Amino acid sequence: MAGTILEIDGVRVEREETPASAAELAQVMKAAHDAGLSMIGVGGGTKLHLGNPPRSAQLAVRTGRLRGVVEYEPDNLTVSVGAGATLQELQETLRTQNQFLPLDPPHPDRATLGGLVACNTSGPIRFRYGTVRDMLIGIKIVHADGTQTKAGGKLVKNVTGYDMCKLYAGSLGTLGIFSELTFKVQPRSEAIATVMLAYSSFRAALEATQAILRADLTPDVMEALNCSAFEMLTGDACHTPWVLLLRFGEADSAVRWQVDRLREITHTSGGTVLIALGTRESEEFWQEAVSARERSGGGEELLLKCSVLYQSAPETERRMIEMGERMQARTLLFCHAGNCIIYGRYEWPDGSRAADDLLREIAALRRHCTSVGGHVVVEKVRLEVKRSMDVWGYHARALELMRGIKKQFDPKGLLNPGRFVGGI
Amino acid sequence: MTQEPPLKPQILEELRGIVGAENVLADPEELLAYECDGGTLHRHPPDAVVLPSSGEEVARIIAVACKYRIPFVPRGAGTGLSGGALARFGGIVLSLTRMKSIRELDFENRQAVVQPGVINLELSTAASPSGYYFAPDPASQMVSSIGGNLAENAGGPHCFKYGTTTNHVVALQVVLPSGETVELGSRAADCPGYDLVGIFIGSEGTLGVATRAVLKLSRLPQATRTLLAAFESLKDACDAVSSIIARGIIPAALEMMDRRMIRAVEAATQAGLPTDVDAVLIIELDGLAAALPLQADRVAETCLGYGCKELRVAKSEEERQALWKGRKEAFGTTGRMTRDLYLHDAVAPRNRLSEVVTRIYEIADRAGIRLASLAHAGDGNLHPILLFDIKKEGEEKRILKLVREMLQICVEAGGTLSGEHGIGSEKNEYMDMLFSAEDLEAMQRVRMAFDPDELCNPGKILPLRFSRFH
Secondary structure (H helix, E strand, O other), X not given: OOOOOOEEOOEEOOEEEOOOOHHHHHHHHHHHHHOOOOEEXXXXXXXXXXXXXXXXXXXXXXXXXXXXEEEEEHHHOEEEEEOOOEHHHHHHHHHOOOEEOOOOOXXXXXXXXXXXXXXXOXXXXXXXXXXXXXXXXXXXXXXXXXXXXXXXXXOOOOOOOOOHHHHHOOOOOOOOEEEEEEEEOEEOOOEEEEEEEEEOOHHHHHHHHHHHHHOOOOOOEEEEEEHHHHHHHHOOOOOOOEEEEEEEEEOHHHHHHHXXXXXXXXXXXXXXXXXXXXXXXXXXXXXXXXOHHHOOOOOEEEEEEEEOOHHHHHHHHHHHHHHHHHOOOEEEEEEEOOOOEEEEEEEEOOXXXXXXXXXXXXXXXXXXXXXXXXXXXXXXXXXXXXXXXXXOOOOOOHHHHHHHHHHHHOOOOOEOOOXXXXXX | OOOOOOOOHHHHHHHHHHHOHHXXXXXXXXXXXXXXXXXXXXXXXXXXXXXXXXXXXXXXXXXXXXXHOOOEEEEOOOOOOOOOOOOOOOOEEEEOOOOOOEEEEEOOOOEEEEOOOOEHHHHHHHHHHHOEEOOOOOOOOOOOEHHHHHHHOOOOOOHHHHOOHHHHEXXXXXXXXXXXXXXXXXXXXXXXXXXXXXXXXXXXXXXOEEEEEEEEOEEOOOEEEEEEEEEOOHHHHHHHHHHHHHOOOOOOEEXXXXXXXXXXXXXXXXXXXXXXXXXXXXXXXXXXXXXXXXXXXXXXXXXXXXXXXEEEEOOOHHHHHHHHHHHHOHHHHHHHOOOEEEEOOEEOOHHHHHHHHHHHHHHHHHHOOEEEEEEEHHHOEEEEEEEEOOOOOOHHHHHHHHHHHHHHHHHHOOOEOOOOOOOOOOOHHHHHHOOOHHHHHHHHHHHHHHOOOOOEXXXXXXXXXXXXXX
16 A cells, blocks of 8 residues: 555545654644645554545554554463554564464454554453453554653553543544553463354344353353355355354363353253364464455445444344345344444445435434434445435533543644544 | 622522521531642631532522522532632532432443432442442542542552543533533434543543532452462562553553552551562452463463562452552551641653653652552553642642642653543642643633533632633
């Protein structure tokens, strides 16, 4: 991607800079600020589809040269790394000490840590380890006017002032561009097992997750895939409506105990064990699996992220399936079953669905999810449709507070303008 | 700007109209109980204390405060240790102790909905018959309230494995300093927008008043194993801690006490602690029963490798409780050792624990101040307790100098000013030791976005030069 001039949601970036240090990043941003240029921070470019179309994108600031591991202290379980490093690069370093950063977003080979933090990207393993906000403990950031600040440190426990790391994580580049990030890391599990269970319905798979937790099992991952999603992931024909994927990472004895216990309880929850994978096979499997929801099947695609509560999840799934049927789309559902986040990926031949129909369908699903206290974020959709909607769908009263924060940090509105909630 | 005048009778009448006369305290003697929190070095009485029973009442009280531009300070159980709940510039203390109902336990989503006055331990007690609990466990958990835990981002022994309060909060209802009520975050995962829940937690009551919280419940671990390891030197104990972490073992808790602390605890609780050693570690492992024996063996092996003199494994729940009773009541037993004390809270990176602890003892010796020490060693969170007699000539000055020097040592080693007690009005002037002017200005911007008139708990966290009361 380097060397090509970017286009973000149809807005052509006029200029690019790739600073080699935090100081250079600050200089670049100060100059842009003084000239009144809008700025968009870009890491690996794996999430450029996320957000509303920018109002303007005069300067792309690439973090690709801020990529070294700055300080790694295995016996403190912390690592500081340049924001432009890819997750995979970092994991390779951590692996030498048998540790890892428990984040498993799509495209770890290209996704940068700065981008992951800005977009608050997560994957299935969040069920056990949480999201970016739970592991980011220190940050260095350059604000719109070129001012450099830091927050947090390399400590796992720290209540010295406001917890600014939380504010910056998930702020989509609207409060500043990160130069360095410090994370709490984890020891790698000695053994891993993955068990795939077949269920006749989403509800049955979901109920099984409750039974699994009540039986004292402590999975890393509880991921439910519908038949189409599972087929796309494995390339094999799937003979069951839903598959529940469980991953266990512990000491070997504890993994074995869990797999045995799972086999015992599965028949009472109406499931069938399809396959169980050992440590190495599991690692290989999940490497692929995490990117599946963003793997393009050709043609046009719509990617939705629906978050609801447990009680509303089956009804939400039903509506997502019916929506696909009405659109005559191939419907792939990927659900973080322990967190009740359902990614819906819809595919159909290019341009064959009217924009108005898409808007209406998305709005109807969003109305349902909002009515039960959830949300729908439209992660990918045809540009023509995106221009007519707000992809975040967030209208709570707290939005005014968010606008106030943005105004405090970026009064001229130069950072990633228009992309975030409420046009921030 | 100078201090606000005390409350006019008309204002008190308005407050009584909201919560009833019995829930407004304005008599100087009654106010005395609210002049400080658990840390007693700093005191200032409020002009009134108001005890609301609902979020609506909180909003109306704050509206009155806004109308007359009176500062207000939210207060939970008052167990804080950094002067956070202290009405530094007078005004109204909003005591949330009457708002103590657990509204909902939702085990399918592993969430609890509570009012801010709910006592930390009561939530776990309510959830435990169903196999769940609220993981943050500050030593004060029998008395401290959820609202206070949120404000301070409370920790506790078990946050080594499970994280601090901020890792266990899903959503909040907050009355902003403007009097407006907003929902921060959402019960469904990944609420779009800035993580306002994240910035609110640990804001020490300066960004508004939480009137309802949705908290994460955790599954009770299947099994627990608690060990006690005694060491002839503090350094050996610290090195054992670093080594356990480096070996990839994540105990649920990893606590340390020094000789003076052990003796005081033993005298008070007769828990059977070895009193002829310089340090003990209490190490708790939890998780799947199948995983614990091997982990316990590795921990034991590591401790023995650092010259551990005595190693005990609690054989029953009673023995386990006895070990924890000693640790949890440790601070309370310090009264036996001294007339006055100062409980310090500082953090060092875990791999530099040994050198930091050694230096802290050196400078205390040099200053002629006795120390007793507790530490959440697994987190690098140190609690040296300074023992002294305030009546002695120049003692307070000596103590404050020593407190500052200890922080300096931690900061130089890459540590920080507070791990769990907060900055409050106790350490706000030390913030420059760690942060640049720009770093602090970024924090001030957050404050301005929430509370432009600086009515909500003024004079906390940031140095006073940032305050209009300066």
